[in-house]
Amino acid sequence: MVGRYWAGIEAGGTKWLLAVGGRSGPPLCTCRIPTEDPERTVRRVAETLAAYPLVAVGLGSFGPVGVVPERPDYGVLRATPKPGWQGFPLRARLEEVLGAPVRVVTDVAAAAWGELHLGSGVGLRSLAYVTVGTGIGVAYVERGRFVGGGGHPEFGHIFLPRADGDDFPGACPYHRSCWEGLASGFAVERRTGRRGEELAEDDPVWPTVAHYVAHGLLAVTYAYAPERIVLGGGVGSRPVVLRLVRAKFSALLAGYTSFDAPMHAETYLVPPALGDRSGVLGALALAREEFPA
Template sequence: MLYGSIEAGGTKFVCAVGDENFNVIDQTQFPTTTPDETLARTIKYFKKFDHIDAFGIASFGPIDVDKNSETYGWIIKTPKKGWSNIDFLGKMKENFDVPMYWTTDVNGSAYGEYVVAKKNDENIKSVSYMTIGTGIGMGAVINGDFLGVAGTPEFGHIKVRRHRDDMDFKGTCPWHGDCLEGLASGPTFEARDGVEGIKTPVGDPKWDIVAYYVAQAVVDLTVTFRPNKIVLGGGVCTPEFVDKVRAQFTLLFNNYLNVGSLEKYITRPEIPHNGSATYGDFVLAQKAIDEAANI
């Protein structure tokens, strides 16, 4: 049994092939350029193998996940130039006649973290995964199913309360300005003072400002979904940053509900080497096979 994983990001595609135990046996990555070029490279990579039994495809979006929709499997209205209204899944099905699971990139990561967390603790029923990088996205798995039916959550665009030392920053979101993504994503560091986040010292006040916004998002997740665990991934989420989020969460939440140990409740990914989505995709590929067998 061979599973194909496509982690389709706005910056790069990560393609991998896994075995029946969801171990990576081959992997490649390349920049996200035009749809034609990028999808052609994706298809060429998987054609190298004698067969792929199923795919898990986790794509940047927004995407259409409604199987009753005429545009199911499409990347729809997206800020990624040239990628709006692209029939991603249709192109894959033209080349591979196998089951495919189609979801968002952050859902793929959420599923991988959910499966691993449940292996380590059978009492885990729900995991929320928030990625904070070029943009902000959130996926939630509840008893093995994703949150969202007609569409997937666009959690990066929730509104948050402004930090008192950040009132003059207009935000970077082209639609909402100062939504969560517009205030706390990676590019907001450079937008504030011209210095990229990766070059901003951990003691710089901007880290505390961004942590304040992310902690509000964690509060929102806590009081709405009540997950067993919230995982913070993406380039912004260094160990030091996650510690800052925990500290801000403590102040904002004020022990309103018992969430247990914050070191276990608000974590970084358990799967190493940015492998959450790849592992999740392999499991979802098997899920696609199971669903096809039950039709």
Template sequence: MMYGSIEAGGTKFVCAVADESLEIIDRVSFPTTTPEETMELVIQFFKGYQDKLEGIGIGSFGPIDIHRNSPTYGFITSTPKLLWQNFDFVGTMKKHFSLPIAWTTDVNAAAYGEYAFGKGKGLSSVVYYTIGTGVGGGAIQEGRFVEGFSHPEMGHMMVVPHKNDSFTGNCPFHGNCLEGMTAGPAIEKRTGKKGQDISPDDELWDMLAYYIAQCAYNTTLMLSPDVIIFGGGVMKQRHMLKKVHQAFEDLMQSYVKTPDLTNYIVTPELEDNAGTIGCLALAKEAKIHL
């Protein structure tokens, strides 16, 4: 008995299969090109395990349609990736695999991975952000994703510019939103360098920490979660978490008494595996609740 995972990112697709205990048996990665090319590789990978698969979990870049009664449920909708706009992802998979398919955003999948097996294990309320090529957020309350007419787009919350920051933002929709100020492309646009090539002593990191701390501040006041997890390449900078903690304390001014920040604002325990593990766990849940 096996479960499948598709972590569908804007740059690459990561596909995996795991056993009943969700131990990964095989994993492959493909560049995200056209739906025709990429999905052909995805389908061929899972065909090799078709006789043993019990379910597949998909965490996709978005926006996506999450409402089961919608005529476009399972579609990637108004994505900036033009070739993928209005693509019927779940329907395409269903043509080849008669299996339960769990469908959510890539960041929701990562949130679920941490909720089930990482820093959120045993907690009732978990919020996860990824700060990398883009910025996205997912929230879980008592095992359910926090959603309404659609899934959250937390990465586009507005932030107050740092007093020393003249950068106007990189988001084509909102300018200086969280993604527009902190994502990898924003760092490159403002400096001409990738984050890993910038000195830890550069003032840029204090500015980014200020924006990420605003995200944690907003999240705390809106949702009061048990933990806020920040993943993605930007947070792999070892000095960032301490800077975010300090900026958060400066912003909060003790207005809300949170858990100790070393346990409250954290990085992922599952690191880059959070999305894959989350998709596998959701696939198993989909099979159980069929």
């Protein structure tokens, strides 16, 4: 195919989303492929994108994954629970088969980038994206850059005040009762014996989940003071969870904040405007930003 193209990839534990586009504008095509073993998945990506001469690729990956370009583990999957993927040099293999540079960020960071530039954060200087799904992750973008340290951030593993009467031991294999261990989709399944999507809106588990999510969002607010928080993921994007979280967050805030935005929970805590495409569109936008030609 004649032309110059950029690609965005959101690499997930069960599926990969791919988007290809020109220098600007909406993607020309998007597709989904299943997550298989590393080499088979990489080959399928190469086959899917073979028709497009690529300038660059943005990759938002599950993790933990190395995200610091100057470090030798950049783009290498580390202690991931995904069988067969631990230690896999994902960035290097993708660059090899695609013949283009690959910019690696976390899947949550790609979603944050997408929402800030194309979704609910357009016009803002800062935004935090919090995903509550199988796991829990947080990414913060300010003035066109990711704010983080020397590796894959793990905000989902902080410890939060217990909900009254909650004696669930937790589901995190490392910390048991961290935020992810108490309120992630995996934790919901362990608590109820059913997947979250099978539970009714009035299931008694949701107020408990909302307790922990609201406390986590309060920590994000006090740590980063973002202009807006986007709450995504299979659990976080449920209307009942967002409604309960907004109410609990406002109660916890108790009128204490150094800026006005958190006082208006309906506009401060919002669902992703790009839906489940925040990550892949953010990865595409990141490739265009960092490799303009």
